[in-house]
Structures are given as C-alpha cells and as structure tokens.
Amino acid sequence: MISAKIAIKNLNLWYSDFQALKNVNTTFVANKISAMIGPSGCGKSTLLRTFDRMNDLIEGVRVDGQILIDQENIFDPKMDLVKLRKKVGMVFQRPNPFPLSIYENIVFGERIHKSNLKRDQLDESVEISLKSVLLWEELKDKLKKPALRLSLEQKQRLCIARLIAVKPEVLLMDEPCSALDPQATARIEELMRELKNKYTIIIVTHNMQQAARVSDDTGFMLLGELIEFGHTQEIFTAPKDKRTEDYITGRYG
Amino acid sequence: MRNPYRTQKIAFFFLLIATLLIVIPVGIIVLIIIEKGLPAISWEFLSDIPRKGMRAGGIFPAIVGTIYLVSGAIVFALPIGVLAAIYLSEYAKDNLLTRLIKLAIVNLAGVPSVVYGLFGLALFVVFFKFGASILSGSLTLGIMILPIIITTSREALESVPYSFREASLSLGVSKWQTIRHIVLPNAIPGILTGTILGLGRAAGETAPILFTVAAFYLPQLPSSIFDQAMALPYHLYVISTQVPNVDEKTRYGTAFVLLAIVLVMNLIAIIIRYQFRKKKKW
Numbered sequence: 001m002i003s004a005k006i007a008i009k010n011l012n013l014w015y016s017d018f019q020a021l022k023n024v025n026t027t028f029v030a031n032k033i034s035a036m037i038g039p040s041g042c043g044k045s046t047l048l049r050t051f052d053r054m055n056d057l058i059e060g061v062r063v064d065g066q067i068l069i070d071q072e073n074i075f076d077p078k079m080d081l082v083k084l085r086k087k088v089g090m091v092f093q094r095p096n097p098f099p100l101s102i103y104e105n106i107v108f109g110e111r112i113h114k115s116n117l118k119r120d121q122l123d124e125s126v127e128i129s130l131k132s133v134l135l136w137e138e139l140k141d142k143l144k145k146p147a148l149r150l151s152l153e154q155k156q157r158l159c160i161a162r163l164i165a166v167k168p169e170v171l172l173m174d175e176p177c178s179a180l181d182p183q184a185t186a187r188i189e190e191l192m193r194e195l196k197n198k199y200t201i202i203i204v205t206h207n208m209q210q211a212a213r214v215s216d217d218t219g220f221m222l223l224g225e226l227i228e229f230g231h232t233q234e235i236f237t238a239p240k241d242k243r244t245e246d247y248i249t250g251r252y253g
Numbered sequence: 254m255r256n257p258y259r260t261q262k263i264a265f266f267f268l269l270i271a272t273l274l275i276v277i278p279v280g281i282i283v284l285i286i287i288e289k290g291l292p293a294i295s296w297e298f299l300s301d302i303p304r305k306g307m308r309a310g311g312i313f314p315a316i317v318g319t320i321y322l323v324s325g326a327i328v329f330a331l332p333i334g335v336l337a338a339i340y341l342s343e344y345a346k347d348n349l350l351t352r353l354i355k356l357a358i359v360n361l362a363g364v365p366s367v368v369y370g371l372f373g374l375a376l377f378v379v380f381f382k383f384g385a386s387i388l389s390g391s392l393t394l395g396i397m398i399l400p401i402i403i404t405t406s407r408e409a410l411e412s413v414p415y416s417f418r419e420a421s422l423s424l425g426v427s428k429w430q431t432i433r434h435i436v437l438p439n440a441i442p443g444i445l446t447g448t449i450l451g452l453g454r455a456a457g458e459t460a461p462i463l464f465t466v467a468a469f470y471l472p473q474l475p476s477s478i479f480d481q482a483m484a485l486p487y488h489l490y491v492i493s494t495q496v497p498n499v500d501e502k503t504r505y506g507t508a509f510v511l512l513a514i515v516l517v518m519n520l521i522a523i524i525i526r527y528q529f530r531k532k533k534k535w
Binding site for chain 2: 057082083084085094163166
C-alpha cells in the first residue's frame with residue numbers, strides 16, 4: 001500500500017456562520033500531483049489553505065476534524081506553525097516576490113531560519129533552487145537585479161524557487177498559472193511534472209484542462225463538499241457521481 | 254439653451270481662484286519673511302548669544318534649544334509611536350478596546366497645543382518634579398507629536414501589500430520575523446515622512462514649551478536635560494511683544510530661521526516620500 005502523505009479526516013470549516021468545508025475525507029499520496037477542481041466558491045482554495053493553516057489569519061475561522069501530515073495532526077495545539085509552514089509551502093495566484101533582489105528573495109527564508117550561514121552555502125542554495133525551477137541559465141548573471149522587474153512567469157518560477165530553498169515536502173499551488181499566458185502556463189506545468197519527483201503537489205485550478213493535463217489524482221468539490229476523488233483519468237472519463245460528470249462536461253450550473 | 258462649455262469654463266475659473274487663494278498667502282508669508290529677515294542673517298546673528306536685552310547679538314541659544322527640544326521629542330516619540338503603530342496595525346484585533354485606542358489617538362491629534370503645555374506643566378514639571386527643563390519640554394512635545402507619528406506609521410505599515418506577508422509566512426517565517434524583515438523595512442520611508450512632519454510641528458510650537466521649558470532670557474547654553482533653554486518660537490514671541498524697541502530686522506531674522514528649519518524638515522520629508530514612490534513598484 002502506498003503511504004498517505006496527507007490524510008484528511010472529517011474536516012469541517014466555518015467562516016463565522018458560513019460552513020465552507022463539509023465533512024471532507026481523503027488522502028494525498030507523496031510524489032504525485034493532485035488537482036482540486038470545482039466552481040468558484042466551492043471551497044477548494046479554503047481546503048488548500050488549511051494544509052498550512054493560512055486560514056488562521058482570517059478572523060472567525062473555526063475548524064474541526066483532522067488533517068494528518070506524516071501522521072501528525074496539524075490542528076494539534078502543540079503544532080509548531082513555523083515548522084509546519086516550512087514543510088508545507090504555498091505558491092500563490094499572483095506571483096508575489098519580495099521587493100528585493102533575485103538572490104535575496106531566494107535566501108530570505110534560509111537567512112531567517114538559520115543563523116551564521118556562509119556566503120558559499122547561500123550561493124549554492126540559490127543555484128540549486130534556481131536550477132530546479134529551470135531559471136538558472138536565464139538569471140545566473142542577474143542575481144543582484146530586483147525581482148520585481150522579472151516577467152510574470154519568471155516571478156512565479158522565482159516564488160517556487162524561494163519555497164524550494166527552505167526545503168519543503170509539500171507544495172500547495174493556488175491557481176498558479178491564472179496570471180500567465182498559455183505558453184508560460186505550459187512551461188510551469190512542465191516544471192510541476194519535474195518537481196513531483198521530489199515533492200507532494202496539490203494544485204487548485206479552475207482550468208479543467210490543466211487538471212487533466214498535469215495531475216495524477218483529481219478531486220471535485222461542490223458547495224464545500226468533496227464529491228469525488230480519484231485517479232484523474234477515471235474522474236475525467238468515468239466519473240461515478242452525476243454532479244462530477246455534469247461539471248466536467250460543462251453542464252454544471 | 255445652455256452652453257455646457259461656458260458653465261465648464263466658469264466652474265474651472267472658480268476652482269482655479271480657490272486654489273490660488275491657498276497658494277497666495279503662503280507665498281506672501283514666505284516672501285515677506287525672506288525680504289525682511291534675510292538682511293538680519295549673518296554669522297554673528299546665528300552664532301552669538303543675545304545681547305543688550307535681546308536687542309542685539311544673535312539667537313544661538315534659541316537655535317540650540319530648539320534643536321535639543323526637537324531631538325528630545327523624537328527620541329521619546331519615535332520608538333513609542335512606531336511600536337504602538339505596529340501593535341495597532343499588525344496585532345490588535347478589531348474590538349472595543351482597539352477602537353477606543355484609535356479614537357483616543359485621533360482626539361489626541363485635535364487637542365489644542367496650549368492644553369499640552371498645561372498638561373506638561375502638571376505632569377512633568379510638577380508631579381515628576383523635572384522642573385521647567387529640556388526634559389519636561391521634550392516629553393510634552395513628544396506627546397504632542399505622538400498621534401502624527403502613530404497615524405503615519407500605521408498608514409505606512411498597512412500599505413505594505415498583504416501578499417508579501419503571506420509569502421513570508423508561507424516560508425515558515427514567524428509573524429514577528431515577517432514584521433521585522435518584510436513589513437518594517439518597506440514601511441520605513443513612510444514612517445520617516447511622518448516623523449519629519451512631527452519634527453516640523455514640534456519645532457514650531459510655542460504653547461507646549463511655554464510652561465515646561467522655555468526661558469525668557471538665558472545667555473548661556475544649557476548644560477544638562479534638567480536645565481531650562483531658550484527656543485526659537487518663544488524667543489520670537491518675547492522679542493515681538495515683551496521687549497520694547499527690538500529691531501524689526503531681528504524679529505524677522507528670527508522668524509526666518511524658524512521658518513527655514515521647519516521648511517527644510519518638510520522638504521526632507523517630501524524628498525524621502527518622492528524617492529519612496531519612485532522605488533515602489535507593487
């Protein structure tokens with residue numbers, strides 16, 4: 001049996017009075033890309049943001065149930081949020097590099113996590129991180145340039161490199177290509193396929209073709225419920241639930 | 254039939270007049286003070302103590318006093334103001350207490366400066382027994398400029414995009430580290446602008462220092478923070494109303510120096526803000 005990297009058990013989440021997630025149960029396997037699809041407001045981004053407890057920042061959020069990452073319940077009061085977020089990194093919808101140089105963006109996390117790092121350790125980490133997002137050749141001579149001057153695609157890759165530098169195990173991607181053009185999207189998808197060898201990737205997307213192209217598993221969500229979760233091919237060719245079928249064939253709503 | 258272009262022209266005309274009405278008095282004030290004050294400016298005027306019952310000599314002790322007071326006010330108000338602003342914008346939950354605090358800050362900004370003077374007299378001079386001293390004056394001025402510093406610092410902190418904080422937190426950086434390494438550095442130009450505006454205000458006020466520090470005539474420089482000191486705004490008041498037969502030149506010269514200090518501070522604030530906006534690309 002393949003071990004579950006992440007297991008969700010009876011997860012419910014409320015924003016004050018509004019229940020955004022309803023009794024969600026599933027597991028995500030390591031070294032695979034899992035896509036969450038569903039109409040706007042179905043709770044897929046909310047679900048993604050529970051994995052690194054980013055929802056904690058919003059006032060009035062209440063959760064019950066469990067999310068086990070490596071058998072550890074992340075809602076445990078003893079859970080160290082800093083440790084959790086080092087392990088579970090997030091790539092956002094809009095690329096959000098810091099207003100610093102390319103180099104400083106990548107070493108930002110490491111600098112804070114570890115003191116007295118040597119210059120060559122940092123240099124090495126920058127090289128490894130940029131290579132893993134296929135930016136090294138393009139940018140190796142421009143590391144001191146401000147990151148805000150990069151193209152959108154380069155920025156998004158840089159944001160992924162910045163995450164990789166703190167050595168996470170899970171990458172959460174919240175519609176990572178929605179600000180990008182089709183060519184850039186294709187290249188980021190290519191990168192995701194490359195990255196899944198090392199990381200567990202969960203992507204939220206409103207683009208069904210993207211889910212079909214890039215993911216191994218797909219989950220369909222509707223009104224806070226996880227309707228169906230399974231192999232991408234099965235979900236797209238032989239969905240078990242009528243509602244999944246309606247959504248996939250475009251008959252939803 | 255109505256001609257829309259004619260009404261538009263009339264409207265623009267009145268808008269222009271209203272705008273000019275703002276610019277003209279400022280221009281006239283500056284011009285008059287430069288015209289009448291500039292001839293008084295000499296090395297002696299800036300570096301000598303007042304002589305002959307303040308009718309001759311210079312205004313050096315008043316310049317030094319003002320610099321001491323303003324520095325003292327900033328040493329006191331900047332750390333407290335920035336820390337309070339960080340608390341209010343980053344940590345405080347939106348509840349009754351926070352709303353009360355914010356209301357208090359707004360009201361603090363509206364308190365007449367003479368009331369600060371009286372407050373400083375009661376608290377620092379009398380209750381804490383600091384006497385009329387640079388310390389009392391600085392603290393009083395500091396309290397007066399606190400609301401300016403808190404308000405501008407909060408705006409600066411809140412203008413740092415949420416996405417930066419999110420990105421930082423998702424790297425496993427704690428909230429305080431995020432504030433320290435991402436939010437604060439990006440807010441510093443805004444905080445500086447507010448600080449300098451506060452400085453300008455502190456340098457120009459008479460009422461808060463009236464009962465707390467200002468000396469009528471003190472020919473030597475203060476030697477500690479428990480000494481009284483002369484200060485430019487109060488000195489100007491004294492030689493304009495309390496001492497007969499002071500040269501008009503001396504009075505306008507003093508006003509010129511005071512105005513120059515305040516304007517230079519505002520100019521620095523504007524330059525910093527301009528540089529910041531030029532650099533800011535998010």
